[in-house]
Amino acid sequence: xxxxxxxxxxxxxxxxxxxxxxxxxxxxxxxxxxxxxxxxxxxxxxxxxxxxxxxxxxxxxxxxxxxxxxxxxxxxxxxxxxxxxxxxxxxxxxxxxxxxxxxxxxxxxxxxxxxxxxxxxxxxxxxxxxxxxxxxxxx
Numbered sequence: 270x271x272x273x274x275x276x277x278x279x280x281x282x283x284x285x286x287x288x289x290x291x292x293x294x295x296x297x298x299x300x301x302x303x304x305x306x307x308x309x310x311x312x313x314x315x316x317x318x319x320x321x322x323x324x325x326x327x328x329x330x331x332x333x334x335x336x337x338x339x340x341x342x343x344x345x346x347x348x349x350x351x352x353x354x355x356x357x358x359x360x361x362x363x364x365x366x367x368x369x370x371x372x373x374x375x376x377x378x379x380x381x382x383x384x385x386x387x388x389x390x391x392x393x394x395x396x397x398x399x400x401x402x403x404x405x406x407x408x
Contacts, residue, residue, distance in 0.1 A: 273320050273321070274321050275322075276314070276321060276324055277317075277322075277324070277351060278324045279326065279396070280326055280400075281325045281327065281328070281400075282327075282328055282397070284305065284312060284313060284326075287325045287398065288302055288313045288315070288325055290396055291315040291323065292315060295315075295363065295366070296362070297315035297316060297323070298315065298316050299314070299315055300313070300322050301313055301314055312325055313325050348400075349401065350393065350400075351403070352383060352403040352405060353402060354405050355404060355405070356406060357406045359406075360404060363404055367392075367394055372394050372395075375394055375401075376392070377390070377391065377392050377393070378390070378393075383405060388406060389406070389407075390405065391403055392404050
């Protein structure tokens with residue numbers, strides 16, 4: 270069986286502020302960002318990998334989500350965190366950008382297991398809406 274993660278959806282209160290955070294602080298390229306700014310797309314996304322994006326969905330869009338998914342209570346369903354894996358150099362650059370943008374690293378870890386084995390270092394930090402992001406690198 271061949272399966273891959275296509276996209277994640279994060280509920281955000283200010284889509285433009287969140288887009289800025291994910292583009293400028295984390296360093297992920299925007300997807301449909303200009304179309305969103307021009308009012309031609311209902312939400313912006315950022316690219317995590319060539320095959321995976323993160324959608325930045327307005328809390329206001331929660332109305333109708335239960336109907337769309339068919340799962341009662343799925344609007345705003347909590348997720349503990351999601352993890353982004355970087356190369357070591359990009360991981361170090363991320364830590365500098367977090368400091369520059371005054372984003373607090375709220376947790377750290379070492380030798381943490383993930384999809385590609387053991388990561389020697391991990392950090393945790395919130396996005397502007399309190400969604401928790403874990404960042405790590407693998408050797």
